[in-house]
Amino acid sequence: MTTSTPPIQEHWLALLQENGYRVTGPRRSVVEIVANHHRALNPYQVFELARQRYPRLGLVTVYRTLEKLEALGLIERVHQPHGCHAYLPAAVGHQHLLLCQGCGNAEYFSGDDLDDLIGRIAARTGYQIKEHWLQLFGLCTACRAGAQ
Ligand SMILES: [Zn+2]
Ligand SMILES: [Zn+2]
Structure with missing residues:
Protein backbone atom coordinates (compact mmCIF):
# COMPACT_ATOMS: atom_id res chain seq x y z
CA MET A 1 0.00 0.00 0.00
CA ALA A 91 -12.91 18.50 17.62
CA VAL A 92 -15.13 20.05 15.00
CA GLY A 93 -17.95 21.85 16.72
CA HIS A 94 -18.93 21.31 20.34
CA GLN A 95 -17.79 17.91 21.51
CA HIS A 96 -16.85 16.26 24.75
CA LEU A 97 -13.74 14.28 25.27
CA LEU A 98 -13.22 10.78 26.58
CA LEU A 99 -9.62 9.94 27.29
CA CYS A 100 -8.05 6.59 28.14
CA GLN A 101 -5.80 6.80 31.17
CA GLY A 102 -3.92 3.74 30.04
CA CYS A 103 -2.88 4.47 26.48
CA GLY A 104 -4.05 8.03 25.85
CA ASN A 105 -6.57 7.02 23.19
CA ALA A 106 -9.15 9.71 22.74
CA GLU A 107 -12.70 9.84 21.51
CA TYR A 108 -14.93 12.81 21.10
CA PHE A 109 -18.61 12.49 21.74
CA SER A 110 -21.48 14.87 21.33
CA GLY A 111 -24.77 15.12 23.09
CA ASP A 112 -25.19 15.73 26.75
CA ASP A 113 -27.76 16.04 29.46
CA LEU A 114 -25.98 18.83 31.18
CA ASP A 115 -28.75 21.38 30.77
CA ASP A 116 -30.38 20.52 34.11
CA LEU A 117 -27.11 20.60 35.96
CA ILE A 118 -26.05 23.85 34.32
CA GLY A 119 -29.46 25.38 35.07
CA ARG A 120 -29.18 24.45 38.75
CA ILE A 121 -25.65 25.82 39.00
CA ALA A 122 -26.71 29.05 37.29
CA ALA A 123 -29.64 29.42 39.70
CA ARG A 124 -27.47 28.73 42.72
CA THR A 125 -24.59 31.01 41.80
CA GLY A 126 -26.33 33.75 39.82
CA TYR A 127 -23.92 33.22 36.94
CA GLN A 128 -24.99 33.36 33.35
CA ILE A 129 -23.26 30.22 32.13
CA LYS A 130 -22.12 30.50 28.54
CA GLU A 131 -19.84 27.59 27.87
CA HIS A 132 -18.71 24.32 29.27
CA TRP A 133 -15.93 21.90 28.69
CA LEU A 134 -16.24 18.27 29.65
CA GLN A 135 -13.55 15.65 29.75
CA LEU A 136 -14.03 12.12 31.00
CA PHE A 137 -11.27 9.70 31.91
CA GLY A 138 -11.42 5.95 31.76
CA LEU A 139 -9.89 2.81 30.34
CA CYS A 140 -10.51 1.83 26.72
CA THR A 141 -11.53 -1.72 25.82
CA ALA A 142 -7.97 -2.69 24.86
CA CYS A 143 -6.58 -1.43 28.16
CA ARG A 144 -9.38 -3.08 30.12
CA ALA A 145 -8.55 -6.38 28.44
CA GLY A 146 -4.87 -5.91 29.23
CA ALA A 147 -5.57 -5.08 32.87
CA GLN A 148 -7.34 -8.37 33.58
ZN1 LIG B 1 -6.40 2.53 26.42
ZN1 LIG C 1 -21.61 19.96 25.88
Missing part, protein backbone atom coordinates in the same frame (compact mmCIF):
# COMPACT_ATOMS: atom_id res chain seq x y z
CA THR A 2 1.35 3.39 -0.91
CA THR A 3 1.20 6.10 1.65
CA SER A 4 -1.03 8.87 0.42
CA THR A 5 -0.81 12.18 2.22
CA PRO A 6 -3.81 12.59 4.50
CA PRO A 7 -5.59 15.85 3.70
CA ILE A 8 -5.79 16.95 7.34
CA GLN A 9 -2.09 17.70 7.63
CA GLU A 10 -2.02 19.53 4.28
CA HIS A 11 -4.88 21.66 5.53
CA TRP A 12 -2.97 22.43 8.72
CA LEU A 13 0.25 23.21 6.87
CA ALA A 14 -1.63 25.56 4.54
CA LEU A 15 -3.19 27.34 7.53
CA LEU A 16 0.18 27.72 9.21
CA GLN A 17 1.56 29.30 6.07
CA GLU A 18 -1.42 31.60 5.67
CA ASN A 19 -0.71 32.78 9.19
CA GLY A 20 2.85 33.66 8.43
CA TYR A 21 4.50 30.54 9.80
CA ARG A 22 7.14 29.13 7.53
CA VAL A 23 6.77 25.38 7.12
CA THR A 24 10.20 23.82 7.51
CA GLY A 25 11.04 20.11 7.55
CA PRO A 26 11.09 19.86 11.36
CA ARG A 27 7.80 21.74 11.73
CA ARG A 28 6.21 19.56 9.06
CA SER A 29 7.25 16.42 10.94
CA VAL A 30 5.56 17.71 14.10
CA VAL A 31 2.36 18.52 12.19
CA GLU A 32 2.34 15.08 10.57
CA ILE A 33 2.55 13.32 13.92
CA VAL A 34 -0.11 15.33 15.72
CA ALA A 35 -2.53 15.41 12.78
CA ASN A 36 -2.47 11.64 12.40
CA HIS A 37 -2.81 10.45 15.97
CA HIS A 38 -6.09 10.04 17.76
CA ARG A 39 -4.26 9.73 20.98
CA ALA A 40 -3.31 12.47 23.37
CA LEU A 41 0.42 13.04 23.01
CA ASN A 42 2.54 15.15 25.28
CA PRO A 43 5.29 17.29 23.73
CA TYR A 44 7.95 14.74 24.55
CA GLN A 45 6.01 11.92 22.89
CA VAL A 46 5.53 14.12 19.82
CA PHE A 47 9.26 14.79 19.85
CA GLU A 48 10.12 11.07 20.02
CA LEU A 49 7.75 10.16 17.18
CA ALA A 50 8.60 13.09 14.92
CA ARG A 51 12.32 12.51 15.42
CA GLN A 52 11.99 9.15 13.70
CA ARG A 53 11.08 11.08 10.55
CA TYR A 54 13.27 14.07 11.11
CA PRO A 55 16.26 13.12 13.29
CA ARG A 56 17.58 16.67 13.65
CA LEU A 57 14.38 17.92 15.20
CA GLY A 58 14.76 19.95 18.40
CA LEU A 59 12.38 19.89 21.36
CA VAL A 60 11.96 23.68 21.18
CA THR A 61 10.58 23.34 17.66
CA VAL A 62 8.05 20.84 18.98
CA TYR A 63 6.87 23.24 21.69
CA ARG A 64 6.67 26.21 19.31
CA THR A 65 4.81 24.28 16.63
CA LEU A 66 2.34 22.90 19.17
CA GLU A 67 1.75 26.42 20.50
CA LYS A 68 1.07 27.70 17.03
CA LEU A 69 -1.30 24.85 16.19
CA GLU A 70 -3.14 25.45 19.44
CA ALA A 71 -3.41 29.18 18.75
CA LEU A 72 -4.97 28.38 15.38
CA GLY A 73 -7.49 26.07 17.07
CA LEU A 74 -6.24 23.01 15.21
CA ILE A 75 -5.23 21.10 18.29
CA GLU A 76 -6.63 21.02 21.77
CA ARG A 77 -4.72 20.87 24.97
CA VAL A 78 -6.05 18.17 27.26
CA HIS A 79 -5.44 17.57 30.92
CA GLN A 80 -4.18 14.28 32.16
CA PRO A 81 -4.60 12.79 35.62
CA HIS A 82 -0.86 12.95 36.35
CA GLY A 83 -0.88 16.64 35.58
CA CYS A 84 1.09 17.01 32.38
CA HIS A 85 -0.48 18.41 29.26
CA ALA A 86 -1.05 16.56 26.05
CA TYR A 87 -2.44 17.54 22.69
CA LEU A 88 -5.05 16.17 20.33
CA PRO A 89 -6.49 17.22 16.99
CA ALA A 90 -9.31 19.60 17.90
Whole structure:
Protein backbone atom coordinates (compact mmCIF):
# COMPACT_ATOMS: atom_id res chain seq x y z
CA MET A 1 0.00 0.00 0.00
CA THR A 2 1.35 3.39 -0.91
CA THR A 3 1.20 6.10 1.65
CA SER A 4 -1.03 8.87 0.42
CA THR A 5 -0.81 12.18 2.22
CA PRO A 6 -3.81 12.59 4.50
CA PRO A 7 -5.59 15.85 3.70
CA ILE A 8 -5.79 16.95 7.34
CA GLN A 9 -2.09 17.70 7.63
CA GLU A 10 -2.02 19.53 4.28
CA HIS A 11 -4.88 21.66 5.53
CA TRP A 12 -2.97 22.43 8.72
CA LEU A 13 0.25 23.21 6.87
CA ALA A 14 -1.63 25.56 4.54
CA LEU A 15 -3.19 27.34 7.53
CA LEU A 16 0.18 27.72 9.21
CA GLN A 17 1.56 29.30 6.07
CA GLU A 18 -1.42 31.60 5.67
CA ASN A 19 -0.71 32.78 9.19
CA GLY A 20 2.85 33.66 8.43
CA TYR A 21 4.50 30.54 9.80
CA ARG A 22 7.14 29.13 7.53
CA VAL A 23 6.77 25.38 7.12
CA THR A 24 10.20 23.82 7.51
CA GLY A 25 11.04 20.11 7.55
CA PRO A 26 11.09 19.86 11.36
CA ARG A 27 7.80 21.74 11.73
CA ARG A 28 6.21 19.56 9.06
CA SER A 29 7.25 16.42 10.94
CA VAL A 30 5.56 17.71 14.10
CA VAL A 31 2.36 18.52 12.19
CA GLU A 32 2.34 15.08 10.57
CA ILE A 33 2.55 13.32 13.92
CA VAL A 34 -0.11 15.33 15.72
CA ALA A 35 -2.53 15.41 12.78
CA ASN A 36 -2.47 11.64 12.40
CA HIS A 37 -2.81 10.45 15.97
CA HIS A 38 -6.09 10.04 17.76
CA ARG A 39 -4.26 9.73 20.98
CA ALA A 40 -3.31 12.47 23.37
CA LEU A 41 0.42 13.04 23.01
CA ASN A 42 2.54 15.15 25.28
CA PRO A 43 5.29 17.29 23.73
CA TYR A 44 7.95 14.74 24.55
CA GLN A 45 6.01 11.92 22.89
CA VAL A 46 5.53 14.12 19.82
CA PHE A 47 9.26 14.79 19.85
CA GLU A 48 10.12 11.07 20.02
CA LEU A 49 7.75 10.16 17.18
CA ALA A 50 8.60 13.09 14.92
CA ARG A 51 12.32 12.51 15.42
CA GLN A 52 11.99 9.15 13.70
CA ARG A 53 11.08 11.08 10.55
CA TYR A 54 13.27 14.07 11.11
CA PRO A 55 16.26 13.12 13.29
CA ARG A 56 17.58 16.67 13.65
CA LEU A 57 14.38 17.92 15.20
CA GLY A 58 14.76 19.95 18.40
CA LEU A 59 12.38 19.89 21.36
CA VAL A 60 11.96 23.68 21.18
CA THR A 61 10.58 23.34 17.66
CA VAL A 62 8.05 20.84 18.98
CA TYR A 63 6.87 23.24 21.69
CA ARG A 64 6.67 26.21 19.31
CA THR A 65 4.81 24.28 16.63
CA LEU A 66 2.34 22.90 19.17
CA GLU A 67 1.75 26.42 20.50
CA LYS A 68 1.07 27.70 17.03
CA LEU A 69 -1.30 24.85 16.19
CA GLU A 70 -3.14 25.45 19.44
CA ALA A 71 -3.41 29.18 18.75
CA LEU A 72 -4.97 28.38 15.38
CA GLY A 73 -7.49 26.07 17.07
CA LEU A 74 -6.24 23.01 15.21
CA ILE A 75 -5.23 21.10 18.29
CA GLU A 76 -6.63 21.02 21.77
CA ARG A 77 -4.72 20.87 24.97
CA VAL A 78 -6.05 18.17 27.26
CA HIS A 79 -5.44 17.57 30.92
CA GLN A 80 -4.18 14.28 32.16
CA PRO A 81 -4.60 12.79 35.62
CA HIS A 82 -0.86 12.95 36.35
CA GLY A 83 -0.88 16.64 35.58
CA CYS A 84 1.09 17.01 32.38
CA HIS A 85 -0.48 18.41 29.26
CA ALA A 86 -1.05 16.56 26.05
CA TYR A 87 -2.44 17.54 22.69
CA LEU A 88 -5.05 16.17 20.33
CA PRO A 89 -6.49 17.22 16.99
CA ALA A 90 -9.31 19.60 17.90
CA ALA A 91 -12.91 18.50 17.62
CA VAL A 92 -15.13 20.05 15.00
CA GLY A 93 -17.95 21.85 16.72
CA HIS A 94 -18.93 21.31 20.34
CA GLN A 95 -17.79 17.91 21.51
CA HIS A 96 -16.85 16.26 24.75
CA LEU A 97 -13.74 14.28 25.27
CA LEU A 98 -13.22 10.78 26.58
CA LEU A 99 -9.62 9.94 27.29
CA CYS A 100 -8.05 6.59 28.14
CA GLN A 101 -5.80 6.80 31.17
CA GLY A 102 -3.92 3.74 30.04
CA CYS A 103 -2.88 4.47 26.48
CA GLY A 104 -4.05 8.03 25.85
CA ASN A 105 -6.57 7.02 23.19
CA ALA A 106 -9.15 9.71 22.74
CA GLU A 107 -12.70 9.84 21.51
CA TYR A 108 -14.93 12.81 21.10
CA PHE A 109 -18.61 12.49 21.74
CA SER A 110 -21.48 14.87 21.33
CA GLY A 111 -24.77 15.12 23.09
CA ASP A 112 -25.19 15.73 26.75
CA ASP A 113 -27.76 16.04 29.46
CA LEU A 114 -25.98 18.83 31.18
CA ASP A 115 -28.75 21.38 30.77
CA ASP A 116 -30.38 20.52 34.11
CA LEU A 117 -27.11 20.60 35.96
CA ILE A 118 -26.05 23.85 34.32
CA GLY A 119 -29.46 25.38 35.07
CA ARG A 120 -29.18 24.45 38.75
CA ILE A 121 -25.65 25.82 39.00
CA ALA A 122 -26.71 29.05 37.29
CA ALA A 123 -29.64 29.42 39.70
CA ARG A 124 -27.47 28.73 42.72
CA THR A 125 -24.59 31.01 41.80
CA GLY A 126 -26.33 33.75 39.82
CA TYR A 127 -23.92 33.22 36.94
CA GLN A 128 -24.99 33.36 33.35
CA ILE A 129 -23.26 30.22 32.13
CA LYS A 130 -22.12 30.50 28.54
CA GLU A 131 -19.84 27.59 27.87
CA HIS A 132 -18.71 24.32 29.27
CA TRP A 133 -15.93 21.90 28.69
CA LEU A 134 -16.24 18.27 29.65
CA GLN A 135 -13.55 15.65 29.75
CA LEU A 136 -14.03 12.12 31.00
CA PHE A 137 -11.27 9.70 31.91
CA GLY A 138 -11.42 5.95 31.76
CA LEU A 139 -9.89 2.81 30.34
CA CYS A 140 -10.51 1.83 26.72
CA THR A 141 -11.53 -1.72 25.82
CA ALA A 142 -7.97 -2.69 24.86
CA CYS A 143 -6.58 -1.43 28.16
CA ARG A 144 -9.38 -3.08 30.12
CA ALA A 145 -8.55 -6.38 28.44
CA GLY A 146 -4.87 -5.91 29.23
CA ALA A 147 -5.57 -5.08 32.87
CA GLN A 148 -7.34 -8.37 33.58
ZN1 LIG B 1 -6.40 2.53 26.42
ZN1 LIG C 1 -21.61 19.96 25.88
